[in-house]
Amino acid sequence: MKLPRSPGFDLSGKRALVTGASSGIGLGCAAALSEAGAHVVCAARRREALDEAVATMAEQGFSGEAATLDQTNLDDIRDVMQDPFDIVLNSAGLARHSKALETKAEDFDAVMNINLRSAYFLSTEAARGMMASGKGGSIIHISSQMGHVGGIERAVYCASKHGVEGMIKAMAIEWGKDRIRINTICPTFIRTALTASTFDDPDKHAWIMEKIKLDRVGEIEDIMGAAVFLASDASAMITGTSLKVDGGWTAE
Ligand SMILES: NC(=O)c1ccc[n+]([C@@H]2O[C@H](COP(=O)([O-])OP(=O)(O)OC[C@H]3O[C@@H](n4cnc5c(N)ncnc54)[C@H](OP(=O)(O)O)[C@@H]3O)[C@@H](O)[C@H]2O)c1
Incomplete structure (x- = not known):
């Protein structure tokens, strides 16, 4: 009997872009993809943090380089995308929380600009490169x-x-024939700079602990396996969907 072979999680020979790689979940995903064998371009605005990340990765034998990128600037996105990537993982993001009735237009615009507008054009530029290379690829949004x-x-x-979530479904429909997969990872609360103020509020902390069924908050390490899975051939038939790493939050 010939046993089926698992496609595996090896990313050797792949070129990956990770945005938001200067801290938090993005830094964890950059480390995960490079440990799996990819050459990782680590992008964000804070150059010093990126250089430190790349140097630390190199100490462990992982391959990477830093690229300064302000994702609100479409020219910056085009510059970083000049050579095509096999994998693009977007972890840049912003949170400015308020009651809906008190939301300021400038906060609405700032959050939408990074979380949705830049995600949109990062995706289209990534897909353009993947189409030009003829190899397809995997786009992952946090x-x-x-x-x-x-x-x-x-x-x-x-x-x-x-x-x-809506954007990646529509893009998956358009780009499937080019073997471009696009998916999201949906984390629950993970302790990072983005969530510090939420964790510091006792009421919000209680809300989080009540909702997460696995009875602990998420760690950056919880996201790293999901990133490698969606980047690798192990997920070759998965597109237009989301992988919830939420400890059961959305199960009820
Ligand atoms: N932490 C959580 O509980 C949680 C849960 C669910 C989803 N998420 C999502 O996970 C992603 C990463 O968040 P995190 O928790 O890791 O927060 P974080 O540590 O604050 O990371 C945010 C990253 O976004 C980058 N960024 C922000 N504005 C940018 C810009 N204009 N251009 C380029 N890069 C920019 C930052 O880099 P620079 O400042 O160096 O530019 C930083 O690396 C976000 O999309 C967030 O919504 C987080």
Whole structure:
């Protein structure tokens, strides 16, 4: 009997872009993809943090380089995309929480600009390169469980992440024939700079602990396996969907 062979999680020979790689989930995903064998271009605005990340990766024998990128600037996106990538993982994001009735237009615009507009044009530029290379590829957005449900004082954030969820479905339909897969990872609350103020609020902390069925908050490491899976051939038939890493938050 010939046993079927698992396609595996090896990313050797792949060129990956990770945005938001200067901290938090993006930094974790950059480390995960490079540990799996990819050469990772680590992008964000804070150059020093990126250089430190790349140097630390190199110490461990992982391959990477830094690229300065302000994702609100479409020229910056085009510059970083000059050579095609096999994998693009977008972890750049912003949260400015408020009650819906108190939301300022400038906060709405800032969150939408990064979380949705830049995700949109990063995707289209990534796909253009993947089409030109003829090899296809995998585009992964770090969306959120808040792309599937509502949350306290999160109307703007939820709007941006629900937008990403709709966007990737439509793009998956258009780009499947070019073997371009596009998916999201939807984390629950993970302790990072983005969530520090939420964790510091005792009421919000209690809300989080009540909703996460696995009885602990998420860690950056919880996202790393999902990133490698969606980047690799192990997920070759998966597109236009989301992988919820939410400890059961959205199960009820
Ligand atoms: N932490 C959570 O609980 C959680 C849960 C669900 C989803 N998420 C999502 O996960 C993603 C990463 O968040 P995080 O928790 O890791 O927060 P973080 O540590 O604050 O990381 C945010 C990243 O976005 C980058 N960024 C922000 N504005 C940018 C811009 N204009 N141009 C380029 N890069 C920009 C930042 O880099 P620079 O400042 O160096 O530019 C930073 O690397 C976000 O999309 C967030 O919505 C987080």
